[in-house]
Amino acid sequence: MDSEESSRPEPAYLPPTVERSAKILVVGPFGVGKTTLVGSVSEIEPLRTEEVMTQAGAGIDDLRGLESKTTTTVAMDFGRITLSDTLVLYLFGAPGQRRFWDLWEGLVVGAVGLLVLVDTRRLDDSFEVLDQLEERGLPFAVAVNQFPDSGRFSDEDIREALDLLPTTPVVHCDARDPQSSLQALIALVSHVGNRSLQETPA
Numbered sequence: 608m609d610s611e612e613s614s615r616p617e618p619a620y621l622p623p624t625v626e627r628s629a630k631i632l633v634v635g636p637f638g639v640g641k642t643t644l645v646g647s648v649s650e651i652e653p654l655r656t657e658e659v660m661t662q663a664g665a666g667i668d669d670l671r672g673l674e675s676k677t678t679t680t681v682a683m684d685f686g687r688i689t690l691s692d693t694l695v696l697y698l699f700g701a702p703g704q705r706r707f708w709d710l711w712e713g714l715v716v717g718a719v720g721l722l723v724l725v726d727t728r729r730l731d732d733s734f735e736v737l738d739q740l741e742e743r744g745l746p747f748a749v750a751v752n753q754f755p756d757s758g759r760f761s762d763e764d765i766r767e768a769l770d771l772l773p774t775t776p777v778v779h780c781d782a783r784d785p786q787s788s789l790q791a792l793i794a795l796v797s798h799v800g801n802r803s804l805q806e807t808p809a
């Protein structure tokens with residue numbers, strides 16, 4: 608168990624005040640920080656399906672700026688965060704390697720919205736992701752995961768570069784930081800609106 612996990616409070620049960628739940632899918636290209644975000648913000652021990660990357664990905668998976676990355680998600684991440692006294696989010700993280708994108712079909716079922724993580728050092732990788740989402744019509748927010756050598760881009764720069772609608776929220780975050788990740792989720796939930804949030808069974 609690492610220090611991040613051992614310091615996590617372990618609320619196994621939902622507070623009795625929780626009335627609504629929402630499934631959120633965190634998507635984005637390879638290595639953008641999806642597993643990191645789900646793990647940092649989750650109040651329960653996150654479920655991870657990491658496998659060590661092999662030579663099969665050499666020349667396919669772009670590891671520039673991710674020199675310390677040795678594993679990749681092969682199925683999904685799962686976490687939970689109680690956002691307010693009455694609302695809980697179930698977080699699903701998608702695998703980012705292109706060859707696993709078919710799994711997104713299943714993972715997205717029941718999701719009320721998507722958080723799209725973006726790495727400005729490799730913005731091109733995000734175009735294909737956004738194309739997929741626009742076909743689906745589900746609400747999404749864009750969270751720019753800030754790396755030390757990312758450079759500074761304004762929301763407007765990001766909006767223009769990714770050709771986003773004026774209504775799509777753009778936030779900047781550090782996926783390693785629980786509070787920062789939480790702010791990204793709050794931006795998404797505000798955008799999704801209360802209408803889509805499910806009543807939890809009594």
Ligand SMILES: Nc1nc2c(ncn2[C@@H]2O[C@H](COP(=O)(O)OP(=O)(O)OP(=O)(O)O)[C@@H](O)[C@H]2O)c(=O)[nH]1
Binds near residue numbers: 781
């Ligand atoms: N500096 C910095 N590093 C980060 C941040 N988020 C993630 N990392 C690092 O970047 C790498 C990628 O993180 P992952 O969370 O595995 O990315 P992923 O999107 O889940 O990757 P796949 O599942 O393989 O697509 C890891 O080595 C993280 O430690 C961040 O906000 N800042």
Ligand SMILES: [Mg+2]
Binds near residue numbers: 641642680700703
């Ligand atoms: Mg991952």
